[in-house]
Amino acid sequence: MLDKLEAINQRFEEVSQQLIQPDVVSDLKKFKALNKEYKDLDKIVTEYKKYKNLLSNIESAKQVIATEKDEEFREMAKEELDELLPQREAMEENLKELLIPKDPNDSKDIIMEIRAGAGGDEASLFAGDLYRMYSRLAEKMGWRMELIDATEGTAGGYKEIIVGISGEDVYGKMKFESGVHRVQRVPATETQGRIHTSVASVVVLPEVEEFDVELDMNDIRKDLFCASGPGGQSVNTTYSAVRLTHIPSGVVAQCQDQKSQIKNFEKALKVLRSRVYEIELAKKNEAEGAQRKSMVGSGDRSDKIRTYNYPQGRVTDHRIGLTVYNLPAVMDGGVEDFIEQLRIAENAEKLKEGAAA
Numbered sequence: 001m002l003d004k005l006e007a008i009n010q011r012f013e014e015v016s017q018q019l020i021q022p023d024v025v026s027d028l029k030k031f032k033a034l035n036k037e038y039k040d041l042d043k044i045v046t047e048y049k050k051y052k053n054l055l056s057n058i059e060s061a062k063q064v065i066a067t068e069k070d071e072e073f074r075e076m077a078k079e080e081l082d083e084l085l086p087q088r089e090a091m092e093e094n095l096k097e098l099l100i101p102k103d104p105n106d107s108k109d110i111i112m113e114i115r116a117g118a119g120g121d122e123a124s125l126f127a128g129d130l131y132r133m134y135s136r137l138a139e140k141m142g143w144r145m146e147l148i149d150a151t152e153g154t155a156g157g158y159k160e161i162i163v164g165i166s167g168e169d170v171y172g173k174m175k176f177e178s179g180v181h182r183v184q185r186v187p188a189t190e191t192q193g194r195i196h197t198s199v200a201s202v203v204v205l206p207e208v209e210e211f212d213v214e215l216d217m218n219d220i221r222k223d224l225f226c227a228s229g230p231g232g233q234s235v236n237t238t239y240s241a242v243r244l245t246h247i248p249s250g251v252v253a254q255c256q257d258q259k260s261q262i263k264n265f266e267k268a269l270k271v272l273r274s275r276v277y278e279i280e281l282a283k284k285n286e287a288e289g290a291q292r293k294s295m296v297g298s299g300d301r302s303d304k305i306r307t308y309n310y311p312q313g314r315v316t317d318h319r320i321g322l323t324v325y326n327l328p329a330v331m332d333g334g335v336e337d338f339i340e341q342l343r344i345a346e347n348a349e350k351l352k353e354g355a356a357a
Contacts, residue, residue, distance in 0.1 A: 001092070004099060005048045012041040032209070036107060044098045051091050058084045100350045105206040106172030111274045112204050115160045116153065117180065119198025122187045124153025126308075127200040129331060130181060131161050136333025143167030148267045149255050162271060164207065171206045176342040177335075178204045179303045185310035195311060199304075205274040213277040220272070221245040224261065244268045251275045306338070320345050 015038045018024050024031055061084065064077035114130050116123035138145045143165050150161040165174065182199050190196065223243040241256030242264040253271035255264040307316045308327060315330045316323040317338050324330065324337065 109166035117199040121155035124157035128157030179305035
């Protein structure tokens with residue numbers, strides 16, 4: 001492990017030097033890539049330096065115990081060693097985790113799509129509840145959420161809502177939320193108190209830069225239409241809403257949230273780019289035979305990942321068998337426990353793979 005950490009430290013020094021070179025500063029694509037690498041390496045190097053300092057202190061304490069004649073000094077060194085050794089174990093575990101190869105998309109912002117599935121109006125209401133849950137989570141995490149497009153349900157909630165979320169390592173935390181979310185509860189319209197089951201799907205896409213995927217604007221058809229829903233006098237009177245179609249793949253993205261056609265175009269293009277990137281990434285992984293069916297990974301969109309049972313106040317994540325009985329807190333944005341446990345489970349898988357390799 002020390003050899004790996006020293007190699008990372010040397011690479012960190014190289015990247016630091018490259019970032020101040022004029023030819024790199026003037027090349028935006030190269031500068032962004034190196035700057036991202038610098039940030040990723042910085043976390044590891046900072047911990048590595050702390051670890052080296054700790055090892056030095058352990059060695060010094062052992063030296064005192066072995067050579068010092070004064071019994072009081074030796075006792076002090078033994079007490080210090082008793083404190084330092086558990087710290088070394090904890091630090092080594094942390095460093096092992098930091099050395100696990102990261103998904104290059106983990107540090108990216110995301111496009112999140114929430115859609116009502118089976119269950120009629122109740123599914124739309126549940127999609128609205130999930131949107132609120134993620135809004136509250138974003139507030140807690142200090143992330144910024146921005147509405148891109150929404151189609152409201154007839155009885156409230158949303159048939160579909162698309163948002164952008166930006167902040168630190170958003171994709172790395174939120175990628176586990178992709179899949180089918182199931183709710184079991186008595187709908188407000190149910191007169192006989194029967195429990196209904198409804199579903200909503202969540203898709204989390206990494207927001208990609210222009211240089212991550214090349215889109216030829218000649219391959220994109222742009223359609224304008226009148227925005228619908230709330231929005232003031234401009235709704236249904238101006239062609240500000242934008243629908244973009246990527247002709248080669250058939251992928252469609254639209255935005256009608258802004259009054260400005262230009263802003264709607266920019267948002268729709270952002271979504272289109274992320275959707276095309278996802279398709280290209282899936283093809284690449286398949287071609288390389290690298291599409292690992294992870295127990296906890298972002299997985300298949302059709303996989304049922306979590307159940308929210310209102311009568312029992314229970315939330316169960318089916319991938320890791322985690323059940324909690326604090327549903328109101330979860331629906332108020334308290335999803336961190338699930339995210340953390342899923343991250344730990346994924347890292348455990350990667351460590352096993354590394355050991356088997």
